[in-house]
Amino acid sequence: MSRLHSPESGPRVQMEPNIFPKEGVVSLEMERFPKLTDVLAEARRVATFLWEKGWAEASGGNLSLDVTDAVGGVASAGADWTPLPRAYPSLAGRSFLVTGSGRRFRDFARQPEAHGVVLSLDAAGDRWARLWGGESPGFRPTSELPSHLAMQAHLRETARAERTVLHAHPTELIALSHLPAYKDEAALDDALWGMLPEVKIFLPRGVGLVPYALTGTEMLAQRSLAALERGHAVLLWEMHGALAVGRDPAEAFDRLDVANKAAAVLLKCLAAGVVPEGLGKTRLAELTQAFGLDEKIR
Ligand SMILES: [Zn+2]
Structure with missing residues:
Protein backbone atom coordinates (compact mmCIF):
# COMPACT_ATOMS: atom_id res chain seq x y z
CA MET A 1 0.00 0.00 0.00
CA SER A 2 1.24 3.48 -0.76
CA ARG A 3 1.39 5.88 2.17
CA LEU A 4 -0.83 8.90 2.29
CA HIS A 5 0.81 12.32 2.15
CA SER A 6 -0.81 15.68 2.56
CA PRO A 7 -0.25 18.02 -0.43
CA GLU A 8 2.14 20.10 1.71
CA SER A 9 4.31 17.30 3.03
CA GLY A 10 5.10 15.07 0.12
CA PRO A 11 4.29 13.69 -3.27
CA ARG A 12 0.79 13.35 -4.62
CA VAL A 13 -1.11 10.28 -3.50
CA GLN A 14 -0.86 7.53 -6.08
CA MET A 15 -3.96 5.40 -6.42
CA GLU A 16 -3.38 1.70 -6.13
CA PRO A 17 -4.04 0.26 -9.60
CA ASN A 18 -5.77 -2.72 -7.99
CA ILE A 19 -7.70 -1.77 -4.87
CA PHE A 20 -8.51 -5.37 -4.00
CA PRO A 21 -6.11 -7.62 -2.13
CA LYS A 22 -5.14 -10.83 -3.88
CA GLU A 23 -6.32 -12.87 -0.89
CA GLY A 24 -9.61 -14.49 -1.61
CA VAL A 25 -9.42 -14.43 -5.38
CA VAL A 26 -6.84 -17.15 -5.22
CA SER A 27 -9.54 -19.63 -4.41
CA LEU A 28 -8.72 -22.91 -6.13
CA GLU A 29 -12.27 -22.90 -7.39
CA MET A 30 -11.51 -19.93 -9.64
CA GLU A 31 -9.65 -22.32 -11.91
CA ARG A 32 -12.94 -24.06 -12.59
CA PHE A 33 -14.65 -20.82 -13.57
CA PRO A 34 -12.10 -18.57 -15.30
CA LYS A 35 -14.77 -16.34 -16.83
CA LEU A 36 -16.11 -15.54 -13.36
CA THR A 37 -13.16 -13.28 -12.55
CA ASP A 38 -14.28 -10.40 -14.79
CA VAL A 39 -17.89 -10.68 -13.65
CA LEU A 40 -16.77 -10.64 -10.02
CA ALA A 41 -14.49 -7.66 -10.58
CA GLU A 42 -17.42 -5.49 -11.63
CA ALA A 43 -19.68 -6.73 -8.82
CA ARG A 44 -16.87 -5.99 -6.32
CA ARG A 45 -16.36 -2.48 -7.67
CA VAL A 46 -20.06 -1.73 -7.36
CA ALA A 47 -20.11 -3.18 -3.82
CA THR A 48 -17.27 -0.79 -2.93
CA PHE A 49 -19.09 2.20 -4.44
CA LEU A 50 -22.25 1.33 -2.48
CA TRP A 51 -20.46 1.42 0.84
CA GLU A 52 -18.47 4.54 -0.04
CA LYS A 53 -21.74 6.27 -0.99
CA GLY A 54 -23.17 5.38 2.42
CA TRP A 55 -25.87 3.27 0.80
CA ALA A 56 -24.86 -0.06 2.35
CA GLU A 57 -24.41 0.45 6.07
CA ALA A 58 -23.73 -2.71 8.09
CA SER A 59 -25.34 -5.61 6.20
CA GLY A 60 -27.76 -3.37 4.28
CA GLY A 61 -28.44 -4.27 0.66
CA ASN A 62 -28.08 -7.34 -1.50
CA LEU A 63 -27.36 -8.33 -5.08
CA SER A 64 -28.18 -11.08 -7.55
CA LEU A 65 -26.65 -11.45 -10.97
CA ASP A 66 -27.29 -14.10 -13.62
CA VAL A 67 -23.84 -15.56 -14.31
CA THR A 68 -24.93 -18.60 -16.31
CA ASP A 69 -22.93 -17.47 -19.35
CA ALA A 70 -19.77 -17.25 -17.20
CA VAL A 71 -20.08 -20.51 -15.25
CA GLY A 72 -22.75 -22.64 -16.93
CA GLY A 73 -25.45 -24.31 -14.86
CA VAL A 74 -23.67 -27.44 -13.84
CA ALA A 75 -24.07 -28.34 -10.18
CA SER A 76 -22.84 -31.91 -9.90
CA ALA A 77 -25.15 -34.87 -9.36
CA GLY A 78 -23.91 -35.27 -5.80
CA ALA A 79 -24.60 -31.63 -4.95
CA ASP A 80 -26.20 -30.66 -1.66
CA TRP A 81 -29.56 -29.29 -2.80
CA THR A 82 -31.62 -26.78 -0.80
CA PRO A 83 -35.33 -26.54 -1.60
CA LEU A 84 -36.85 -23.19 -2.58
CA PRO A 85 -40.30 -22.08 -1.33
CA ARG A 86 -41.62 -22.31 -4.89
CA ALA A 87 -40.46 -23.34 -8.35
CA TYR A 88 -38.99 -20.87 -10.85
CA PRO A 89 -39.29 -22.85 -14.12
CA SER A 90 -37.91 -20.01 -16.25
CA LEU A 91 -34.70 -20.08 -14.14
CA ALA A 92 -34.19 -23.87 -14.36
CA GLY A 93 -30.51 -24.72 -14.78
CA ARG A 94 -29.41 -21.09 -14.45
CA SER A 95 -26.70 -19.82 -12.09
CA PHE A 96 -26.67 -16.65 -10.00
CA LEU A 97 -24.07 -14.74 -8.05
CA VAL A 98 -25.81 -13.76 -4.80
CA THR A 99 -24.57 -11.88 -1.72
CA GLY A 100 -24.80 -13.53 1.70
CA SER A 101 -27.36 -13.09 4.46
CA GLY A 102 -26.15 -10.64 7.11
CA ARG A 103 -22.94 -9.97 5.13
CA ARG A 104 -21.52 -6.52 4.43
CA PHE A 105 -21.15 -5.24 0.87
CA ARG A 106 -17.72 -3.93 1.83
CA ASP A 107 -16.68 -7.43 2.95
CA PHE A 108 -18.10 -8.93 -0.24
CA ALA A 109 -15.90 -6.50 -2.21
CA ARG A 110 -12.83 -7.76 -0.36
CA GLN A 111 -13.62 -11.48 -0.23
CA PRO A 112 -16.46 -12.39 -2.56
CA GLU A 113 -15.88 -16.13 -2.16
CA ALA A 114 -16.53 -15.79 1.61
CA HIS A 115 -19.47 -13.36 1.53
CA GLY A 116 -21.13 -14.29 -1.75
CA VAL A 117 -22.02 -17.47 -3.57
CA VAL A 118 -22.73 -18.70 -7.07
CA LEU A 119 -25.69 -21.03 -6.88
CA SER A 120 -27.34 -23.13 -9.57
CA LEU A 121 -31.00 -24.02 -9.82
CA ASP A 122 -31.85 -27.59 -10.77
CA ALA A 123 -33.74 -28.73 -13.88
CA ALA A 124 -37.11 -28.07 -12.21
CA GLY A 125 -36.06 -24.66 -10.81
CA ASP A 126 -37.27 -25.53 -7.32
CA ARG A 127 -33.99 -26.08 -5.44
CA TRP A 128 -30.45 -24.75 -5.53
CA ALA A 129 -26.93 -25.99 -4.96
CA ARG A 130 -23.67 -24.13 -4.37
CA LEU A 131 -21.41 -23.89 -7.38
CA TRP A 132 -18.77 -21.47 -6.09
CA GLY A 133 -18.12 -19.36 -2.98
CA GLY A 134 -20.00 -19.33 0.32
CA GLU A 135 -16.66 -20.25 1.90
CA SER A 136 -17.19 -19.01 5.45
CA PRO A 137 -18.84 -20.45 8.57
CA GLY A 138 -22.62 -20.18 8.68
CA PHE A 139 -22.87 -18.75 5.17
CA ARG A 140 -26.38 -18.52 3.72
CA PRO A 141 -27.54 -16.62 0.63
CA THR A 142 -29.43 -13.37 1.25
CA SER A 143 -32.76 -13.84 3.00
CA GLU A 144 -34.21 -11.95 0.03
CA LEU A 145 -33.29 -14.83 -2.30
CA PRO A 146 -36.95 -15.66 -3.14
CA SER A 147 -37.59 -11.99 -4.03
CA HIS A 148 -34.47 -11.87 -6.17
CA LEU A 149 -35.42 -15.07 -7.97
CA ALA A 150 -38.99 -13.83 -8.52
CA MET A 151 -37.60 -10.67 -10.13
CA GLN A 152 -34.97 -12.54 -12.14
CA ALA A 153 -37.74 -14.86 -13.39
CA HIS A 154 -39.91 -11.87 -14.35
CA LEU A 155 -37.04 -10.27 -16.29
CA ARG A 156 -36.51 -13.48 -18.28
CA GLU A 157 -40.19 -14.20 -18.84
CA THR A 158 -40.79 -10.70 -20.21
CA ALA A 159 -37.64 -10.81 -22.39
CA ARG A 160 -36.15 -7.78 -20.64
CA ALA A 161 -32.39 -7.36 -21.04
CA GLU A 162 -31.60 -6.81 -17.35
CA ARG A 163 -29.77 -9.59 -15.49
CA THR A 164 -28.79 -7.79 -12.26
CA VAL A 165 -31.08 -7.03 -9.32
CA LEU A 166 -29.48 -4.65 -6.81
CA HIS A 167 -30.93 -3.48 -3.50
CA ALA A 168 -29.29 -0.75 -1.39
CA HIS A 169 -30.18 2.17 0.91
ZN1 LIG B 1 -32.70 -3.11 2.76
Missing part, protein backbone atom coordinates in the same frame (compact mmCIF):
# COMPACT_ATOMS: atom_id res chain seq x y z
CA PRO A 170 -29.61 5.43 -1.06
CA THR A 171 -29.94 8.13 1.60
CA GLU A 172 -31.73 10.93 -0.23
CA LEU A 173 -34.23 8.63 -1.94
CA ILE A 174 -35.16 7.19 1.45
CA ALA A 175 -35.50 10.70 2.90
CA LEU A 176 -37.78 11.70 0.04
CA SER A 177 -40.01 8.70 0.69
CA HIS A 178 -40.77 10.15 4.15
CA LEU A 179 -42.21 13.38 2.71
CA PRO A 180 -46.01 13.28 2.23
CA ALA A 181 -45.83 15.23 -1.05
CA TYR A 182 -43.87 12.42 -2.72
CA LYS A 183 -45.80 9.38 -1.49
CA ASP A 184 -47.58 9.43 -4.85
CA GLU A 185 -45.72 7.84 -7.80
CA ALA A 186 -46.74 10.42 -10.41
CA ALA A 187 -45.81 13.34 -8.12
CA LEU A 188 -42.51 11.65 -7.22
CA ASP A 189 -41.55 11.08 -10.85
CA ASP A 190 -42.55 14.55 -12.01
CA ALA A 191 -40.37 16.02 -9.25
CA LEU A 192 -37.35 13.77 -9.94
CA TRP A 193 -37.46 14.25 -13.74
CA GLY A 194 -37.58 17.98 -13.22
CA MET A 195 -34.30 18.18 -11.29
CA LEU A 196 -31.81 17.52 -14.13
CA PRO A 197 -32.04 16.16 -17.68
CA GLU A 198 -30.18 12.90 -16.96
CA VAL A 199 -33.08 11.58 -14.89
CA LYS A 200 -35.45 11.58 -17.88
CA ILE A 201 -32.69 10.14 -20.11
CA PHE A 202 -31.65 7.31 -17.77
CA LEU A 203 -35.09 6.64 -16.26
CA PRO A 204 -37.65 7.58 -18.93
CA ARG A 205 -40.27 5.49 -17.12
CA GLY A 206 -39.55 7.05 -13.77
CA VAL A 207 -39.09 5.44 -10.37
CA GLY A 208 -41.66 2.91 -9.20
CA LEU A 209 -42.98 3.65 -5.72
CA VAL A 210 -43.37 0.55 -3.55
CA PRO A 211 -45.48 1.16 -0.41
CA TYR A 212 -43.85 0.08 2.83
CA ALA A 213 -43.89 -3.66 3.59
CA LEU A 214 -41.90 -5.70 6.06
CA THR A 215 -38.48 -6.64 4.72
CA GLY A 216 -38.07 -10.21 3.52
CA THR A 217 -41.80 -10.80 3.10
CA GLU A 218 -43.85 -12.05 0.18
CA MET A 219 -45.79 -8.77 0.36
CA LEU A 220 -42.67 -6.73 -0.39
CA ALA A 221 -41.73 -9.14 -3.18
CA GLN A 222 -45.20 -8.92 -4.75
CA ARG A 223 -45.30 -5.11 -4.56
CA SER A 224 -41.84 -4.96 -6.12
CA LEU A 225 -42.86 -7.31 -8.92
CA ALA A 226 -45.90 -5.16 -9.61
CA ALA A 227 -43.65 -2.10 -10.00
CA LEU A 228 -41.29 -4.02 -12.29
CA GLU A 229 -44.29 -5.12 -14.36
CA ARG A 230 -45.19 -1.45 -14.84
CA GLY A 231 -41.82 -1.22 -16.61
CA HIS A 232 -39.73 0.54 -13.99
CA ALA A 233 -35.98 -0.05 -13.67
CA VAL A 234 -35.67 1.62 -10.24
CA LEU A 235 -38.05 1.01 -7.35
CA LEU A 236 -38.23 3.15 -4.23
CA TRP A 237 -39.13 1.05 -1.21
CA GLU A 238 -40.92 3.51 1.03
CA MET A 239 -38.94 4.31 4.23
CA HIS A 240 -36.45 1.51 3.48
CA GLY A 241 -34.32 1.80 0.36
CA ALA A 242 -34.27 1.27 -3.37
CA LEU A 243 -33.91 -1.54 -5.87
CA ALA A 244 -32.57 -1.27 -9.38
CA VAL A 245 -32.30 -3.71 -12.26
CA GLY A 246 -29.66 -3.41 -14.96
CA ARG A 247 -27.94 -5.43 -17.67
CA ASP A 248 -24.97 -5.59 -15.33
CA PRO A 249 -24.13 -4.32 -11.82
CA ALA A 250 -22.69 -1.08 -13.22
CA GLU A 251 -25.92 -0.21 -15.02
CA ALA A 252 -28.04 -1.02 -11.95
CA PHE A 253 -25.71 1.18 -9.87
CA ASP A 254 -25.88 4.04 -12.43
CA ARG A 255 -29.65 3.98 -12.31
CA LEU A 256 -29.67 4.20 -8.50
CA ASP A 257 -27.04 6.94 -8.67
CA VAL A 258 -29.03 9.08 -11.13
CA ALA A 259 -32.28 8.67 -9.17
CA ASN A 260 -30.56 9.50 -5.89
CA LYS A 261 -28.85 12.56 -7.42
CA ALA A 262 -32.26 13.94 -8.36
CA ALA A 263 -33.55 13.25 -4.85
CA ALA A 264 -30.50 15.01 -3.36
CA VAL A 265 -30.98 18.11 -5.54
CA LEU A 266 -34.68 18.22 -4.69
CA LEU A 267 -33.97 18.00 -0.95
CA LYS A 268 -31.36 20.78 -1.20
CA CYS A 269 -33.90 23.05 -2.91
CA LEU A 270 -36.48 22.24 -0.24
CA ALA A 271 -33.89 22.85 2.50
CA ALA A 272 -33.23 26.27 0.93
CA GLY A 273 -36.91 27.02 1.39
CA VAL A 274 -37.84 26.64 -2.29
CA VAL A 275 -40.17 24.13 -3.90
CA PRO A 276 -38.43 23.96 -7.31
CA GLU A 277 -40.47 24.36 -10.49
CA GLY A 278 -38.22 21.88 -12.25
CA LEU A 279 -37.60 21.53 -15.98
CA GLY A 280 -41.32 21.48 -16.78
CA LYS A 281 -43.34 19.54 -19.34
CA THR A 282 -42.06 21.34 -22.45
CA ARG A 283 -38.36 20.74 -21.73
CA LEU A 284 -39.03 17.13 -20.69
CA ALA A 285 -40.96 16.52 -23.93
CA GLU A 286 -38.04 18.02 -25.83
CA LEU A 287 -35.68 15.53 -24.13
CA THR A 288 -37.98 12.62 -24.93
CA GLN A 289 -37.98 13.58 -28.59
CA ALA A 290 -34.28 14.43 -28.83
CA PHE A 291 -33.18 11.14 -27.25
CA GLY A 292 -35.99 8.94 -28.59
CA LEU A 293 -36.88 7.87 -25.05
CA ASP A 294 -39.25 4.98 -24.42
CA GLU A 295 -41.64 6.18 -21.74
CA LYS A 296 -44.21 3.44 -22.29
CA ILE A 297 -45.68 2.94 -18.84
CA ARG A 298 -48.81 3.38 -16.74
